Amino acid sequence: MREAVMKVFRGTDSGSGEFKTYKVPIEEGMVVLDAIHYIQGYLDPELAVRWNCKAAKCGSCSAEVNGHPALMCKSRMDHFPEGQEITVEPIKTFPLVKDLVTDVSWNYEVNKKIPAFKPSENADWTFMQEDIERVQEFRKCIECFLCQNVCHVLRDHDRKDVFYGPRFFVRMAGLEMHPLDTENRAGILKDQAGLGYCNITKCCTEVCPEEIHITDNAIIPLKERVVDEFYDPVAKLFKTIFGKKK
Amino acid sequence: MANYEVHEYDVLVVGAGGAGLRAAIEASSMGVTVGLVCKSLLGKAHTVMAEGGVAAALANVDEQDGWETHFCDTMNGGKMMNNWRMAQLHAQEAPDRVRELERWGAVFDRTKDGKILQRAFGGHKWKRLCHVGDRTGLEMIRTLQDRGVHQGITVYMECAITRLLKDGNKVSGAFGYFREDGRYVLFKAKAIVLATGGVGKSFPVTSNSWEYTGDGHALAYDAGAQLIDMEFVQFHPTGMVWPPGVRGILVTEGVRGEGGILRNSKGERFMFKYLPEATRNDYAETEEEAKIWVDAAIRGEKTQARRPPELSTRDNVARSIYLEVKAGRGSPHGGVFLDISYQDPDRVKKKLPSMYHQFKELADVDITQQPMEVGPTMHYIMGGVRVDADTAESQVPGLFAAGEVSGGMHGGNRLGGNSLSDLIVFGRRAGAGAAEYAKKHTAAPSIVDDQIKAAIDEMEAPFNRKDGKNPYELQRKMHEIMSTYVGIFREENDLKKGISLLEALKEEIKQVSISGTKTYNPGWHMCRDLRNMIICSEAIARSALSRTESRGAHSRLDYTETDPEQQKSNTAIFQDGDSMKLEKTPTPVMPEELKKLFVKKEPANA
Ligand SMILES: Cc1cc2nc3c(=O)[nH]c(=O)nc-3n(C[C@H](O)[C@H](O)[C@H](O)COP(=O)(O)OP(=O)(O)OC[C@H]3O[C@@H](n4cnc5c(N)ncnc54)[C@H](O)[C@@H]3O)c2cc1C
Ligand code: SF4
Ligand code: SF4
Ligand code: FES
Numbered sequence: 001m002r003e004a005v006m007k008v009f010r011g012t013d014s015g016s017g018e019f020k021t022y023k024v025p026i027e028e029g030m031v032v033l034d035a036i037h038y039i040q041g042y043l044d045p046e047l048a049v050r051w052n053c054k055a056a057k058c059g060s061c062s063a064e065v066n067g068h069p070a071l072m073c074k075s076r077m078d079h080f081p082e083g084q085e086i087t088v089e090p091i092k093t094f095p096l097v098k099d100l101v102t103d104v105s106w107n108y109e110v111n112k113k114i115p116a117f118k119p120s121e122n123a124d125w126t127f128m129q130e131d132i133e134r135v136q137e138f139r140k141c142i143e144c145f146l147c148q149n150v151c152h153v154l155r156d157h158d159r160k161d162v163f164y165g166p167r168f169f170v171r172m173a174g175l176e177m178h179p180l181d182t183e184n185r186a187g188i189l190k191d192q193a194g195l196g197y198c199n200i201t202k203c204c205t206e207v208c209p210e211e212i213h214i215t216d217n218a219i220i221p222l223k224e225r226v227v228d229e230f231y232d233p234v235a236k237l238f239k240t241i242f243g244k245k246k
Numbered sequence: 247m248a249n250y251e252v253h254e255y256d257v258l259v260v261g262a263g264g265a266g267l268r269a270a271i272e273a274s275s276m277g278v279t280v281g282l283v284c285k286s287l288l289g290k291a292h293t294v295m296a297e298g299g300v301a302a303a304l305a306n307v308d309e310q311d312g313w314e315t316h317f318c319d320t321m322n323g324g325k326m327m328n329n330w331r332m333a334q335l336h337a338q339e340a341p342d343r344v345r346e347l348e349r350w351g352a353v354f355d356r357t358k359d360g361k362i363l364q365r366a367f368g369g370h371k372w373k374r375l376c377h378v379g380d381r382t383g384l385e386m387i388r389t390l391q392d393r394g395v396h397q398g399i400t401v402y403m404e405c406a407i408t409r410l411l412k413d414g415n416k417v418s419g420a421f422g423y424f425r426e427d428g429r430y431v432l433f434k435a436k437a438i439v440l441a442t443g444g445v446g447k448s449f450p451v452t453s454n455s456w457e458y459t460g461d462g463h464a465l466a467y468d469a470g471a472q473l474i475d476m477e478f479v480q481f482h483p484t485g486m487v488w489p490p491g492v493r494g495i496l497v498t499e500g501v502r503g504e505g506g507i508l509r510n511s512k513g514e515r516f517m518f519k520y521l522p523e524a525t526r527n528d529y530a531e532t533e534e535e536a537k538i539w540v541d542a543a544i545r546g547e548k549t550q551a552r553r554p555p556e557l558s559t560r561d562n563v564a565r566s567i568y569l570e571v572k573a574g575r576g577s578p579h580g581g582v583f584l585d586i587s588y589q590d591p592d593r594v595k596k597k598l599p600s601m602y603h604q605f606k607e608l609a610d611v612d613i614t615q616q617p618m619e620v621g622p623t624m625h626y627i628m629g630g631v632r633v634d635a636d637t638a639e640s641q642v643p644g645l646f647a648a649g650e651v652s653g654g655m656h657g658g659n660r661l662g663g664n665s666l667s668d669l670i671v672f673g674r675r676a677g678a679g680a681a682e683y684a685k686k687h688t689a690a691p692s693i694v695d696d697q698i699k700a701a702i703d704e705m706e707a708p709f710n711r712k713d714g715k716n717p718y719e720l721q722r723k724m725h726e727i728m729s730t731y732v733g734i735f736r737e738e739n740d741l742k743k744g745i746s747l748l749e750a751l752k753e754e755i756k757q758v759s760i761s762g763t764k765t766y767n768p769g770w771h772m773c774r775d776l777r778n779m780i781i782c783s784e785a786i787a788r789s790a791l792s793r794t795e796s797r798g799a800h801s802r803l804d805y806t807e808t809d810p811e812q813q814k815s816n817t818a819i820f821q822d823g824d825s826m827k828l829e830k831t832p833t834p835v836m837p838e839e840l841k842k843l844f845v846k847k848e849p850a851n852a
Contacts, residue, residue, distance in 0.1 A: 012765055028488020029609060041718040045769025046762040050287070052455040055495050055604055057384070058290045070274035074607055097426055098766040105403070108288060116396040117351035123350060132353050136378065139353055139385060143289055178353065 004077055006035050008047065009089035012098045013122040019087065020044075026077060032065055032088060033072035036100070048099040053127045056209055059144030063100050064089050069146045071102075091149040104145055110164050113192065117175055118183040127179045138174035138218060140210045141167065147204035153197045165195035166204035167180060167212045173218035176225065186229040189222055198223075248702050250421075250430035253402075255281040255557035258420055258435035260407050260462065263291035264383070264666060265649025267390035267439030268343075268673025269680065270399045273439075276681040280759040281433060282394070283402045283422065285377065285457050286341055286799075287392050292443050292455060292650075292668065296383025297498035297600065298669075299365060301663030302340035306361040307546070308372035313337040314843050315371050321662060321844075323369040324560050324628070324657025325798040326813050327475060330656040330836040331635035336664070336671050343670035344376050350704075352389040354378055358546055366503045367662040371528070371561040373543070375663040380500050380600045386666060405431060407461065407750030408774055409439065409701040410469040410645065417469065417644040421701040425771060428764020430702060434691050437680035440466060440631065446777075449624040450725035453485055453496035459775040460782030462651035466631045470638040474653040474831070475821040476629035476782075477789035477800045480660055481734045481817040483563035485623025487581035492608045494623040497584065497601060497664040501618075502556040506586040506599050509617070509650070512844065516582075517555035520566035529555045544593070554624035561659045561799045564622040570732055571621065572850035573830070581621035587614055622734055626665065627782075628656040628799065629789065632818065637679030644683055648676035653736035654816075660800025708773040714759025717750055717772040723751055724783060733785045737803040739786055741791040748784050755780055781826075788828050789817040 003023045022043055024035045032053055040047050054057040054073045060087015061072040065088055066080065080086055094102040120140070147166040153159050164172075172185050172193070189195045198219055204215045212218070257273040259266045261283035274280040283290060305311040316337035321328055328505065348354060348362065356375050364373045379384040394401075407422040411432075420436040442462030446454025467473055468738040484497040502508075511518050521529050530536035530552045542549035556563065567582050577583055586594055591614035595602050598613070605611040605618055630639050630653035638646045649669045656664060731744025755776045760769045795809035796802050815830040 021341070027490045030491045031608070034491040040768060044766050044771070045718055045760060048766035048768060051289045052286055052292075052457065053295045054455070054492070055295070055600075056607070057381070057600065060287065061292050096501070101766050102424075103426075104287070108401075108403075112395050116392065119349060119351075125345075127356065128360050129356040135353050136355075138387065138594060139378070140381065142294075142384065172273075175351070177349065194706050222373065229287070 001065045005085045007085050007087040010099050011097050013150050028078045030076040031073055033061055040213050048101045050101055060144030062091050062144045069149050071209050093149045093155045110168050115183050119180040123180045131179045135174050138170045141170050146207045150203045163197045170214055173222055175179045186226050190226045210226050247699055247716040252432045252433050254434040255279045257431045257437045257680045259439045261441030262288055263293035263671030264386055265673035267394050268670050269439045269677035270556045271394050272677030274397050274399050274675045278681045278684050280399050282399050283405045285406045287403050288401050293688040294382045295385045296666055299377035299663045300375050300501035300666035302667055306357055307364040311372040318843055319370050323661040328657030329654035329834050331633055339668040339671045347389050350389050350393045352385050353475040367499055368557045369661040380498050380598050393788045411697045413692045419693055433845050436687050436691055437644045438685040439676045439680050440651050441649045442651045444627045444650040448622050448779050448783045449728050450622040451494040464778035466783040467821055469642050471642045473785050474816045475794050478628035478658050480626040480799050481564040481622040482565050482625035483622055484620040487619050487621045497620050501586055506584050508556050509583045509604040510570045512575055515572055522554055531540050564809055577619045579619055581619040583617035584620045586615035605745035606661040608837040628660055629653045638710045639679050646680045648672040648811040707759055708760045711759035714757045715754050717758050717769055735801050735803050736790050741787055744788045752780050785819045792817050792828055
């Protein structure tokens with residue numbers, strides 16, 4: 001039987017961690033999460049990992065596989081050269097809980113601060129597919145937080161105090177571009193959310209498993225909106241007369 | 247005694263899927279305090295995985311639709327075992343609940359005139375499933391999650407409830423632990439809503455995640471509630487069968503709703519020959535007629551043609567696939583072929599994007615070019631906690647249940663799309679019922695120390711047993727038993743054998759042990775989950791043994807016919823001392839005005 005050699009990070013927030021090596025039999029079409037489950041089921045019942053759907057739909061199983069941020073349930077073992085060790089470690093931007101599990105609760109706190117959907121009161125609730133294509137793209141987000149994990153503002157500079165991160169720009173873009181929304185989030189985007197810290201490196205877009213065009217479709221239009229609102233008096237005047245959007 | 251933290255709420259909701267979130271939103275809007283607990287992170291509950299759509303008779307696409315037809319379809323699909331009142335409320339209220347989601351920010355796919363688009367699904371007479379491509383559940387859970395967060399509901403994530411506490415005959419609280427660090431927690435509550443979902447993890451091949459260990463079923467059972475209809479376990483006809491790692495993962499019925507064709511290895515479109523006599527007239531007679539229906543559906547036009555045979559109900563399609571494979575006409579990996587590749591690739595990718603990616607990435611199959619291989623997978627349990635239809639209250643005062651954990655709504659077989667609608671209709675009702683109850687019972691709940699001590703001891707025990715059983719090994723044993731003896735086709739001797747093996751396993755589970763610490767220790771969690779799984783497994787097996795007929799999702803090899811007499815009673819399971827008891831209770835009888843809906847123009851619908 002063919003075997004894969006898995007190097008899996010083991011550790012908790014209290015002490016330093018280390019990689020442990022496990023040998024896992026390979027089945028056709030196996031993904032990294034299957035290998036982790038094999039380790040749990042046969043070698044080490046204490047190995048901590050988050051997962052739910054095993055079908056790239058819930059965004060629970062984010063990790064760094066051979067240094068690459070990815071969903072474990074979507075990472076095929078046969079995409080790695082045979083015989084090569086596969087390393088699996090937790091995502092880096094959030095504090096470690098244990099093994100492959102990190103504390104992502106900061107994201108849930110950020111989400112609470114985003115002003116809710118506020119539909120116009122006299123809406124008749126008909127709108128066309130063309131008008132929501134973009135919004136639907138943003139609403140595909142499965143909250144895997146891989147984009148948060150790679151964004152240098154969070155990962156390298158740890159500016160969780162001033163920056164909401166790409167996931168929440170996607171969320172705000174989905175609200176702002178809803179044809180019936182009337183809330184104005186430009187001020188928040190500029191100030192609390194720290195949109196200005198993003199320098200469009202596109203690292204977030206590259207790792208998004210849902211293939212959301214985070215930078216081009218969400219962040220850049222939001223930046224334009226902030227500019228219109230705060231730095232362009234003509235556009236602003238135009239808006240106060242003709243309504244917020246469109 | 248180990249330490250534990252304490253929180254107090256008027257209403258505690260256990261579970262943050264569609265049902266739990268909707269319940270919490272409703273209760274909190276009625277001015278009571280609400281706490282919400284879930285085993286995973288918020289937004290990761292099973293509801294997020296729902297694909298095909300939510301059923302509601304909005305009549306946006308087929309204007310003939312109405313709640314009466316939806317009601318009849320649901321009852322017929324459930325083989326008349328359903329609690330008629332639940333099915334009625336569900337059909338009547340689903341449209342408002344869906345519109346409400348839209349008002350809260352859900353963005354459904356649109357018709358040409360800008361309304362919510364609806365697609366066809368098995369057993370639904372008209373195009374009825376509101377959807378967002380094939381990620382409807384994600385849309386629903388995100389919408390409810392954001393709504394709940396903005397209402398200020400406190401959420402306890404990665405927290406598992408292990409016991410319900412009682413003060414006399416009423417519930418008074420719940421005890422559990424946080425997965426993160428194993429610390430214990432007590433929630434005092436006047437009313438508790440169970441919304442914990444299903445039991446799939448008792449089976450090896452399932453579309454369900456690790457969470458589905460039947461916790462709510464077992465908690466309710468332990469607290470003295472009844473579980474009804476537990477013999478009715480839905481095997482979804484189309485799960486992935488290859489490669490091994492993805493075995494059981496769901497292929498949405500939306501594929502068939504969009505025109506997907508089932509064929510065996512001989513290329514035969516076998517579903518034509520498996521249509522039950524009673525409903526044959528509702529389905530196309532020839533491939534040509536089915537094609538006319540599909541073409542019209544794609545163009546959004548009306549047609550006289552009837553729907554394709556692949557849209558028969560799930561129980562029937564699952565059995566048919568099983569029989570084809572058994573007869574040696576299966577695909578290379580023991581399934582059959584499901585084909586949508588004859589359609590325009592761009593349309594397939596647009597309508598079924600996550601199916602396209604799922605097959606491409608996990609199975610190296612391009613569904614726009616080749617057929618998929620599919621076979622039955624354990625998917626859903628119709629059985630669950632017996633509740634009052636209007637308030638969702640169980641027989642234990644102060645204990646409510648909604649969503650997959652509750653029983654009665656779907657009877658002998660659930661129609662696709664009727665779960666998501668069930669969640670929002672009865673989630674709302676359970677939230678309201680619990681809030682009303684909490685307002686009436688103003689006294690603070692009192693907690694008995696002994697109950698807490700017992701709950702803590704139970705959790706500590708696996709660490710103290712040396713050289714006990716490995717929890718994962720015991721789960722594998724349970725899988726073996728359930729798939730061998732309590733599967734899609736059942737028989738008296740098998741079931742008896744299964745029950746005796748489960749009883750032996752129950753003893754082994756008492757010897758389960760684990761090492762390490764309480765910090766995020768999945769093996770430890772599994773030690774406790776096993777107890778819930780074995781209760782549900784045993785309830786399923788005993789109920790199945792007691793129903794000596796074939797009906798809906800319950801198929802007996804030794805009793806292949808449907809017996810009209812047995813429609814008259816539901817199977818009820820409850821605890822009596824240390825043992826599991828079974829009783830037949832009368833199926834609620836529909837009032838005359840609802841009965842008339844069936845004789846008039848509605849052909850039975852299978
Ligand atoms: C792959 C898939 C696709 C589906 N597609 C459709 C579809 O298209 N249409 C449709 O109508 N239905 C569909 N279904 C069925 C439907 O999704 C489920 O029946 C439904 O989502 C269940 O919702 P729920 O609110 O009852 O439970 P869930 O959404 O499963 O939520 C259960 C909650 O309870 C929590 N919980 C469980 N035990 C405990 C405990 N001990 N302590 C604390 N919390 C606990 C969990 O953490 C979770 O938050 C599908 C199911 C699957 C698996
Ligand atoms: S584009 Fe902006 S948000 Fe995305 S990773 Fe780069 S800096 Fe971060
Ligand atoms: S935007 Fe993409 S990468 Fe970011 S959380 Fe959502 S799905 Fe994940
Ligand atoms: S387990 Fe759900 S995304 Fe991987």
